[in-house]
Amino acid sequence: MEVYFLGTNAGIPTLQRNVTSVVLRLLEERRSFWMFDCGEGTQHQVLRSPLRLGKLEKIFITHLHGDHLFGLPGLLSSRGYQGGTAPLTVYGPPGLKAYLEVSLAVSQSRIPYKLEVVEHAGGLIFEDDCFKVEAGLLEHRIDSYGYRVTEKDSPGSLNTELIRSYGLKPGPLYGKLKKGEDVTTEEGVTIIAADVISEPKRGRVVTLLGDTRPCAGSLPLAREADLVIHEATFGHDLAEMAYQYHHSTARQAAELAKEAGALQLLLTHFSSRYSSGEELEPLREEAAAIFPQTLLAAEFCTFPVVRRRSGH
Known part of the structure; x- marks a missing residue:
């Protein structure tokens, strides 16, 4: 299980970073990958990556703002042309189904595979023998959700x-x-x-939060997670602006990770005002002062989901 970033920018794309899209690679666990958000240009990012859309099994949309959504119709269409024939399920807030139906119908896009759109208002939205996915409402200008992906414990090995x-x-x-x-x-x-028989192997927990101010809804999703992926649109010197625009600072992301007892924090969704890695480093330092296990997301980079040891 590992996380791969296709877009880490907030609002609009820049020459350095594309808008939001995060991939959870489950190649060993399911021989597939899941995508969280699909901003404009995501299919172009996929072409520059080792990902193959035929392996895409699920897409989770956090909210219906364009920088998280505008790439979806094109990607769904391209998946068919790139050999994707397996069923695909898209999850997201109410309104997602209408958006896709109109976009695909007006453009006369042909989807040659079973496409299911599941609208939700939080709670348990998926479960099978290996994983479950829960969603929770956050605090943004429109309904925005975070997702908690839980890998179920696996049996111990025979000696x-x-x-x-x-x-x-x-x-x-x-x-x-x-x-x-x-x-x-x-x-x-x-x-x-x-x-x-050895002790059961503890399943990992990955929390991916959509755009949000600090809010009560984030904590249950992030509790004891092995990895929390949180927006850090601004540095804390712009905390008032972050609040006005319903976003979070790097420090606020770290405060959540610490309170939740998370194992690792990945910051993403950076404002365009931070155009380079050097300008982003103060955000990491700001967060690391509170939660040392903090990393900055970077496009086309892979981050393994480290399994928490027993008792930690």
Whole structure:
């Protein structure tokens, strides 16, 4: 599981950065990737990346402002031309379905795969055997949502060397042990499953927050997350402007990460006033003074989602 950025700018694209789009790569877990927001030009960013739209399984839209949405119709259309035939689900606030229906119909775009649009108002919006995704309302000029992606715990591994020491050869009884069932060998030796299975592997949690002021809705989504991706549109010297425009500062993002007990913080959604990496570094320093495990997002860069150790 790793995060890959296609766009890290706020509002409008610049020559240095494109508008918002974040990818959660799940190649080992699902052989696919999920996308969060799809600003204008995202499909061009995909062409410059190692991503293939045929592997895109889900898209989550945080809110319906253009810098998070205008790239969606074109990307959906291009996916079909690039060999994407598997079903695709798009999640987002009410109004998303109408936007896509009109855009695709007026442009006579042909979608040669099953496209499902799921509008939501928060809560649990997806769950299967491996993952669940929850959404929560934030505080912005329009309804804006954050998403909490939870990887479910995976069973512990069998200690095959220890099992063989009991004289048990690989076979059906291994499967029972894996399920947590005690077994008895032909020689009458009982093997306790708990003695030969390691602790379950804790699933990781990734929180991706849409545009927002500091608000109560952010904390439940970020609680004990392994990675929090938070907007840092401005430095804290512009806190009043951030509030007026319903955005956050780097310091405010760090305060949330600290309060939530997160493991790592990634800052993104930077104002165009910060045109270079050197100008962005003070934002990281501002946040790191409160939450040291802070990094700056960068386009076409991969950030592994580190698994929290037991007891941390």
